[in-house]
Amino acid sequence: MRSILHVDMDAFYASIEQLDHPEYKGKPVIVGADPKGGKGRGVVAACSYEARTFGVRSALPISRAWKLCPEGVYVRPRMKRYVEVSAHVMEVFRRYTDLVEPVSIDEAFLDITGSAALLGRPDQIALSIKKEIHQTTGLTASVGLAPNKFLAKIASDLRKPDGLVVVQEKDIQEFLHGLPISRLWGVGPKTEQRLREMGFHTIGQLTAASRESLIRSLGSLGEHLFHLSRGKDNRPVVPNWEAKSIGSETTFDEDTDDRELLLRTILELSDHVAERLRKDGYRARKVTLKLRYSSFSTHTKQQSLDKRIQTGEELAQIARALFSQFPLTQKIRLIGVSAGDLHRDGEDPEQLPLFAYSNGKEKLGHTVDEIKQRFGTDALRRGSQLL
Ligand SMILES: [Mg+2]
Known part of the structure; x- marks a missing residue:
């Protein structure tokens, strides 16, 4: 386990x-x-x-x-300050295991299965991590400990702030029973409404449905929910999103294979990532594209670059090339773009601020950020995003 x-x-x-x-x-x-x-x-x-x-x-x-x-x-x-504190927190995690999967700036999954022999019982490790975060940063964290990611994620949210919730194998059914179906990973507002119409409001109620009937009404998502509602989730903790990466992803309201929409979304995500790169003063030498198909299988492709980039157009160009390497045999549920191998502006002579605006595209990028800051994100959308 x-x-x-x-x-x-x-x-x-x-x-x-x-x-x-x-x-x-x-x-x-x-x-x-x-x-x-x-x-x-x-x-x-x-x-x-x-x-x-x-x-x-x-x-x-x-x-x-x-x-x-x-x-x-x-x-x-x-953001600069928050990123700095986040780096300290992630450093603490890595003292306990190599298997750290950052989910966002302030959240991560850790697989500590292999750490027990060296560091003691899992709940003691969880307590040590909380304590060390507090000593290192002065901040508190809430922790969920469970046999898988799905249960751990729910558990960490139950006793905030400064909580520790442990879910043991024998308690899984009871733990999930009364929780609303919206807690199930992959259930957005639309699916939630659909499930409610079918008479399912709690996770416990969902376990009464047969696997066949769920698949009949929800397809591959039904199969997925059949397992999740029983507390089964085999997703591994994947330490592939580097500590130093900035990413953005989106789940579509409805799974799609509309190439036009997917390419447009890649540009929007790239713009969003580029905006954060510029705000935090980073340039990227690696671009990662992440796709989740409607079957929930998730794939990433990366490309390393010989130059450092910072604009949405540059990011999108590479992300789109990576996208074209994926077969569109199934509809897409989620798409994400992230920039990795990050370097600070001015980390080498080529990146001195003096030259920061030398490239026309970058200048446009900065102007876009200024307009967004003044008038809000919706005030300015690029021509191709209005298609
Ligand atoms: Mg948080």
Whole structure:
């Protein structure tokens, strides 16, 4: 049996702001766009637990947050600082196992099955990691420990902040029984509605359905849900997304094999990644494309480059070439683009800031970022994205 951890930092951006500004401690801290007295556009990126008691949530329009919590402390994100803290956290993880799969800036899966002989019981390892994160960064994390990724991910979310939830093999059915079907990996709003129409509201109810009937009504997703609802998930912890990579991915509302839409999405994701590269001052020498087919099989292809790139167009050009190497024999569920092998601007003479704007495409990239910052992301879309 495997021992998988899902470690998720608690209110990551907001907690870092409270750490760096002790005067924010105990206050509702809202990280995101400028609220401009309630007229601001853009959204909440993250907020402290104090802000959540006012009903503020991430992804909420910032103007709405302002209405709910006008007395909040509103701050702009400091991505560079968050990336720096994230690197410390990931370093802690790697002291316990090589099998670390970062999911986002503040979350990772760890396979510690092989660490037990050397480091002790899995729950003790989980506690040590929590403690070491706190000592290293001053921040708390919540951890789920379970036989697989699906269960570990749910577990880490149940007792936030500073939680540790252990799911043992014998308790799996009971653990899942009353949870809503939306907790199942792969169930988005659309599938959720479909399942509810079929009379399934909890994971426990779903286990009453036969495998055949689920496949009949949902295809390969039905097969997938049949196993997940029983707490079965064989996905390995894959340490392939490098610590230093910036990526963006999207799950389609409906699986698709529309090549035009897929290529357009690759450009949008590339633009998004490029925006973050420029904001954090990085250039990439590797591009990775990730595809998940409707059968849930997931594939990646990478290309290393002999130059460093930073614009959405350059990223998209390579990502599209990688995409063309995949057969479109099945519909696509998810697509992702990431930039790896990152180097700081100015890490070598060729990258000095003096030359940063020397290339026309890069100049355009910076202008796009400025417009987005001033008017919001939707204000500017490139011609080909309007198709
Ligand atoms: Mg988190």
